[in-house]
Amino acid sequence: MSGPEGPIRALPSAEVPPVSAVLFDFSGTLFQMASYADRIRAALGAPVGEERMARLLDGLEAGLSDPEVVAAQPARDVSPEAHRHAFTTWYASVPELAPVAGRLYEQLRSPDHWVPYADTGAVLGRLTGAGVPLGVVSDVGWDLRATFARHGLDHHFGAWVHSYEHRTEKPDPHLFHLACRALGAAPARTLMVGDHPAKDGGAAGAGLRSYVLPAGAAPGGVRGLDAVLRLVGRPA
Template sequence: MTSLPVCGPEGPLRVPDRPSHPSPVRAVLFDFSGTLFQVAPYADRIRAAMGSPVDESAMDALLAGLEAGLTDPEVVAAQRGRDVSAAAHRHAFTTWYASVPGLAPVADALYEQLRAPEHWRPYADTEAALEALTRQGVALGAVSDVGWDLRATFAHHGLDRYFSVWVHSYEHSTEKPDPALFAYACRQLAVEPAETLMVGDHPAKDGGAAGSGLRSYVLPAGAAPGAVRGLDAVLRLVPPAAL
């Protein structure tokens, strides 16, 4: 392989030529929350956990308390490394919920909702995108920073059949963008990183897959549960002609 000269005060003076045609995408890895699914709104979950009516003013106060809790030092500390184990994940969320006095009695119930398949909704275009990729012969895997096994949630919505590999951060004691997670998914799918696309909604965690030799596509944040997520863009990145 030849090299091209690079002039500069720092770094290598020569870099290898890049191939003129990138490898075709043979596999796509998807993040879970905010990418393929979104959890039900907190107001709905709070009412379900409390088991009694909550008027709008009281609900506004509870939601404001949750928002304020995100800056509470104890809550912030609990979020560090939250996805490296099931125990750390539970602690992170229950600490946050309990930071609101009115929610402290139902903190555990709210966390169990987070793990419950029925409280998650796939985006409106999730299944269509997974079906199209599968029909094109693309292998699919899920790579998520999470504290529980996601297969039951996908199965509840009839979407588990599209996936061959599940990589849960808590089972590997690390979080994205650790190269170990992406490398494990690629090995399980029998593809090279250069043949793999990571799709998510977090620029550092999901976009960080590029540092492991994968391609990456980061969706904009903020899509509501059940909305169209814009996953058709993934299909344009994996054209049938390339397969």
């Protein structure tokens, strides 16, 4: 019998099987984009003073509330076209950036503008060395393998599941199950690691385990991925 706070009598405990495979999100989990200030300078191809840069960054911040930008975001990761439209609409919401909106978007797809967190390589190496199969499950509009290869990290992964290739987004169970099948791993023994409570944490609804990283890591800083090692029984 259950009361308002849960079972009144303790239920028999069941042995929790160990984690045998790990899936990772991409942006905000293993990699972070270069700063917007650096990207804007590169896109404009000219020096940008502090006051002007502050105005441009404030414009991007304000653009997130622009009705046209908001309307472009739903289902943005289900196709390359929707993804490009969502981001270029946002960039173009700042009049001074509208002429280079396409250039800013190509930066987003470029491996050179992505930076792994300081602990990404070491944690992936520990997991691979321990024989733990790894996969990437990302809501994204382009193939991520070139970005991982640019930083010498692609060899760690045996499964690549990009939302745009399957016309759906996390937390659709289909994406998580595709990665599990590619790795030959049972969902109940697979851990999904990401930074979005609804999307990555939603893997629990697909029968996986999930770990959502806390916010606040600086670009290129330590992300706190050593927690994943502990969760799979491989303490740092």
